[in-house]
Amino acid sequence: MSNILDIKELSVAYHTEDGTVYALNNIDLELEDGETLGLVGETGAGKTTLAKSIMRLLPVPPAKIEYGDIIFSGENITDMDDEEIRAIRGNKISMIFQDPMSALNPVLTVGEQIKEAILAHNNISEDEAWSKSLEMLETVGITKNRARDYPHQFSGGMKQRVVIAMALACNPQILLADEPTTALDVTIQAQVLAMMRGLKEKFNTATILITHDLGIVAQMCEKVAIIYAGEIVEVGNVHDIFKNTAHPYTKGLLEAIPSIYADCKRLKPIDGLMPDPTIRHEGCAFSERCIYCDDICIHNQPPAVQSVGTDHKVRCWKPLCSTLS
Amino acid sequence: MAIPVLIGATFLVFTIMYFAPGDPAEIILGSNATHEALEALRIKLGVNDPFIVQYGRFFFNLLRGDLGISYRNSMPVTSLIADRLCNTVYLAVSGILFAVIVGIPVGVISAIKQYSLLDDIIMFATLFVTAVPTFWLALILVIVFSVNLGWFPASGMGRGASDFFVSLILPMLTLGCGYAALIARTARASVLDVKRQDYIDTARAKGLSENVVIWRHMMQNALIPIVTVIGLNFGVLLGGSVLTESIFSWPGVGRFVVESITYKDTPAVLGSIVVLAILFTLVNLLVDLIYAVLDPRIKSQYQSAWKKG
Amino acid sequence: MINMFSRKIGKERLNRVRSPLEQAASQFKKNKMAVIGLVIIIVLFAVAFFTIIIDFVTNDYIYNNYVINQNLVLRLAPPSASHIFGCDEFGRDLFMRILWGTKYSLFIGIGAILLAMFIGMPIGMVAGYYGGRTDNVIMRLMDVILAVPSMLLAMAIIAALGTSTVNLLIAMSVANIARFSRIARASVMTVKDNEFIEAARAIGANDMEILVKYIFPNAFSPNLVQFTLGIGNSILLVAGLSYLGLGVQPPSPEWGAILTTAKTYMRDAWHISVFPGMFLVISVVAFNMLGDGLRDAMDPKLKK
Numbered sequence: 001m002s003n004i005l006d007i008k009e010l011s012v013a014y015h016t017e018d019g020t021v022y023a024l025n026n027i028d029l030e031l032e033d034g035e036t037l038g039l040v041g042e043t044g045a046g047k048t049t050l051a052k053s054i055m056r057l058l059p060v061p062p063a064k065i066e067y068g069d070i071i072f073s074g075e076n077i078t079d080m081d082d083e084e085i086r087a088i089r090g091n092k093i094s095m096i097f098q099d100p101m102s103a104l105n106p107v108l109t110v111g112e113q114i115k116e117a118i119l120a121h122n123n124i125s126e127d128e129a130w131s132k133s134l135e136m137l138e139t140v141g142i143t144k145n146r147a148r149d150y151p152h153q154f155s156g157g158m159k160q161r162v163v164i165a166m167a168l169a170c171n172p173q174i175l176l177a178d179e180p181t182t183a184l185d186v187t188i189q190a191q192v193l194a195m196m197r198g199l200k201e202k203f204n205t206a207t208i209l210i211t212h213d214l215g216i217v218a219q220m221c222e223k224v225a226i227i228y229a230g231e232i233v234e235v236g237n238v239h240d241i242f243k244n245t246a247h248p249y250t251k252g253l254l255e256a257i258p259s260i261y262a263d264c265k266r267l268k269p270i271d272g273l274m275p276d277p278t279i280r281h282e283g284c285a286f287s288e289r290c291i292y293c294d295d296i297c298i299h300n301q302p303p304a305v306q307s308v309g310t311d312h313k314v315r316c317w318k319p320l321c322s323t324l325s
Numbered sequence: 326m327a328i329p330v331l332i333g334a335t336f337l338v339f340t341i342m343y344f345a346p347g348d349p350a351e352i353i354l355g356s357n358a359t360h361e362a363l364e365a366l367r368i369k370l371g372v373n374d375p376f377i378v379q380y381g382r383f384f385f386n387l388l389r390g391d392l393g394i395s396y397r398n399s400m401p402v403t404s405l406i407a408d409r410l411c412n413t414v415y416l417a418v419s420g421i422l423f424a425v426i427v428g429i430p431v432g433v434i435s436a437i438k439q440y441s442l443l444d445d446i447i448m449f450a451t452l453f454v455t456a457v458p459t460f461w462l463a464l465i466l467v468i469v470f471s472v473n474l475g476w477f478p479a480s481g482m483g484r485g486a487s488d489f490f491v492s493l494i495l496p497m498l499t500l501g502c503g504y505a506a507l508i509a510r511t512a513r514a515s516v517l518d519v520k521r522q523d524y525i526d527t528a529r530a531k532g533l534s535e536n537v538v539i540w541r542h543m544m545q546n547a548l549i550p551i552v553t554v555i556g557l558n559f560g561v562l563l564g565g566s567v568l569t570e571s572i573f574s575w576p577g578v579g580r581f582v583v584e585s586i587t588y589k590d591t592p593a594v595l596g597s598i599v600v601l602a603i604l605f606t607l608v609n610l611l612v613d614l615i616y617a618v619l620d621p622r623i624k625s626q627y628q629s630a631w632k633k634g
Numbered sequence: 635m636i637n638m639f640s641r642k643i644g645k646e647r648l649n650r651v652r653s654p655l656e657q658a659a660s661q662f663k664k665n666k667m668a669v670i671g672l673v674i675i676i677v678l679f680a681v682a683f684f685t686i687i688i689d690f691v692t693n694d695y696i697y698n699n700y701v702i703n704q705n706l707v708l709r710l711a712p713p714s715a716s717h718i719f720g721c722d723e724f725g726r727d728l729f730m731r732i733l734w735g736t737k738y739s740l741f742i743g744i745g746a747i748l749l750a751m752f753i754g755m756p757i758g759m760v761a762g763y764y765g766g767r768t769d770n771v772i773m774r775l776m777d778v779i780l781a782v783p784s785m786l787l788a789m790a791i792i793a794a795l796g797t798s799t800v801n802l803l804i805a806m807s808v809a810n811i812a813r814f815s816r817i818a819r820a821s822v823m824t825v826k827d828n829e830f831i832e833a834a835r836a837i838g839a840n841d842m843e844i845l846v847k848y849i850f851p852n853a854f855s856p857n858l859v860q861f862t863l864g865i866g867n868s869i870l871l872v873a874g875l876s877y878l879g880l881g882v883q884p885p886s887p888e889w890g891a892i893l894t895t896a897k898t899y900m901r902d903a904w905h906i907s908v909f910p911g912m913f914l915v916i917s918v919v920a921f922n923m924l925g926d927g928l929r930d931a932m933d934p935k936l937k938k
Contacts, residue, residue, distance in 0.1 A: 090532035102523040107545045117531040150621040333778035344794040456918035458870050460877050461911035468900050564785025568874055583878055586793045598790055602782045
């Protein structure tokens with residue numbers, strides 16, 4: 001299986017009046033065809049920045065891709081000009097955003113918005129695009145006769161379905177889903193996720209599912225990448241991440257989830273906060289909060305991801321489980 | 326909806342003018358008239374009647390289009406106003422057109438090029454322009470363009486098509502500049518606000534060209550607050566027209582009000598203000614309609630309110 | 635065991651948490667225009683107080699002999715070394731007149747809007763808090779007031795009541811009362827249903843306490859912004875009314891009043907038109923810059 005997306009050493013910074021924010025540092029990430037990759041991290045870790053960088057949706061005066069390459073389907077899209085990248089957006093790579101309440105234009109009908117996506121990339125007549133848009137609505141479980149309704153007439157869950165329909169309308173090869181269910185309540189969340197699983201089987205779209213919820217990752221993903229302070233600190237298949245956790249941060253995340261079985265008196269958060277992104281740190285980004293921290297961790301950057309198993313890589317001086325140690 | 330408020334407004338203005346000093350009989354007949362003549366006239370005019378009766382009379386006459394008789398020249402107020410209303414409307418409309426045609430593009434450009442030097446210049450310029458008093462702007466414009474350059478007449482409304490338009494230019498600029506600056510600022514704020522909405526990201530993520538994003542997605546949403554501001558400030562425009570018409574001796578209702586106050590012609594003042602209030606309310610209704618066209622959320626509200634009866 | 639992961643955060647990685655007031659003040663300082671506006675306003679206040687004190691101390695000597703005395707020899711004299719802004723149609727020194735006119739624009743302008751705020755805010759708060767019938771009645775009343783263009787309303791009131799300073803203040807406030815009440819009502823309604831209000835009731839606070847201690851602080855800041863931005867309009871309104879002869883009466887040198895006769899003499903004496911207007915513009919710009927600065931400083935959404 002080939003990699004449909006290959007990100008190499010991607011570094012992105014925001015240059016603002018108040019200082020430079022180093023949002024992404026040396027990101028390496030691979031996505032295989034048809035695979036669902038979970039991207040897990042805290043708020044502010046850089047997940048959205050990463051997704052937007054792939055689509056080149058970052059606001060370019062403050063933001064800048066300082067270094068690195070994004071290879072899509074064998075082609076380097078990092079330096080593509082506007083016209084070329086627009087041909088890819090919505091067409092080969094689609095993105096859906098976190099808050100369905102504000103993701104749709106309130107003055108256009110939902111059918112119209114889906115049709116627009118289709119017409120942008122397909123040279124077909126308006127009528128054909130309209131009927132295709134009706135089909136997409138049905139695929140996500142919305143009846144055709146609602147196509148002429150406006151977004152405010154839909155509930156949150158249904159709006160998200162519309163957004164998904166819009167994203168998949170041109171049958172993209174990659175779907176970037178930025179916390180698609182975070183803004184929805186739990187029951188609706190389950191419905192939308194079930195629908196996404198069905199769609200994944202039907203269209204075989206490779207997906208990067210951004211979330212901070214490890215439960216969703218367990219349900220939906222084959223591979224998982226953990227991002228912390230703009231760096232990928234661990235990546236592996238879902239089994240290894242949960243059972244053979246290698247990075248102390250990942251371990252902390254897993255331990256912070258209250259167990260439904262055990263008797264839990266207090267939650268176990270990871271103390272501290274993510275480091276200040278305007279300061280380039282010397283050693284490991286996680287060193288301040290890590291209980292296994294050593295001198296080498298504070299002063300030296302851990303080597304770029306090292307293998308600790310098949311398809312399991314970690315960025316740590318003292319990985320918790322390793323075929324090396 | 327708007328009708329009770331309008332009725333209330335007529336009541337308000339009537340009540341205020343009720344307290345205006347001056348005996349109408351004396352004003353009309355002069356202070357040399359006999360006591361009996363004055364009293365007879367007072368009874369005829371109905372000014373001795375209780376307040377409510379007087380208001381009732383005023384209101385019913387209003388419904389029939391009768392605004393009373395001017396104290397100054399004993400002509401029907403309605404016809405005096407009718408002669409002048411068109412002129413005020415021409416001025417107001419041209420002022421609005423100017424303000425919209427200049428203001429919206431300026432505001433939008435400023436927003437699209439946020440943080441650039443152009444943006445800063447525009448923001449500063451609009452700040453200044455909104456601070457300029459209408460009557461002072463008129464004076465300066467007249468001094469520069471009439472007295473010194475002789476391009477435009479300093480006062481009066483021209484007869485005949487080309488004279489009319491030439492004489493309209495300076496008053497239109499006077500009235501429209503402040504409005505244009507206000508619209509530019511609102512447009513800028515509105516576009517900036519829309520620009521950072523998620524659905525703009527969504528539109529870009531669909532691969533739409535920047536032009537389509539701006540015109541189809543941003544503008545229709547951004548227009549909504551702009552239209553509101555235009556409507557709300559129409560009243561200020563009408564106030565401004567009072568000053569503008571006075572300076573340019575433009576024969577409109579605004580100037581008429583000022584004259585009437587000077588001559589203590591209460592029916593004329595009352596009638597003019599009521600007419601202008603009606604105009605203002607009509608414009609606001611128009612704005613509400615435009616609103617419903619632009620924003621389907623509002624349209625839904627109206628529709629469900631309508632269904633409820 | 636629980637503090638297993640705790641380590642000294644140290645290196646003061648976190649910015650010291652600043653109080654909202656400190657944050658607002660530093661944001662404000664960053665906004666240079668607002669500071670310039672503030673400086674200009676301070677200067678204006680200084681001039682106004684200066685003229686008031688001089689009048690008081692010299693028992694109007696300066697006022698009578700330099701501001702309102704007529705000296706027809708100097709009629710319409712253009713700007714010169716001894717009369718830097720020139721003289722008006724009665725030979726009065728324009729510079730002195732403009733200085734003495736500062737206090738009218740400033741105090742009447744600010745006074746009118748302050749009055750409107752003090753009356754309008756409570757009305758709006760009551761309407762928003764109690765809702766229902768009270769709200770409907772009050773808001774309809776405010777709608778009626780706002781249905782008449784405010785300049786015309788002010789003119790009508792002055793026509794009816796006469797041209798005194800008190801009447802001027804009343805006439806100018808009426809429309810603004812309606813505006814402030816709307817804003818106050820809107821902010822009250824957003825806060826009213828918040829849970830902390832219910833919590834306050836649960837601990838036994840009565841309506842008055844709730845209004846004053848909880849609702850008022852939330853209603854205050856949008857009104858504050860409206861207040862500063864409204865001062866500019868207020869000043870222009872005083873000037874406009876005085877220009878029409880309905881405001882401050884001559885010979886008082888209110889800036890708008892000075893401009894009343896400017897048109898008649900504009901061909902020969904451009905200076906009468908230009909200078910008072912400039913001062914009006916500068917004052918209003920200063921207040922607007924201050925208002926913009928305050929609004930930017932207080933609005934967390936606008937922080938980059």
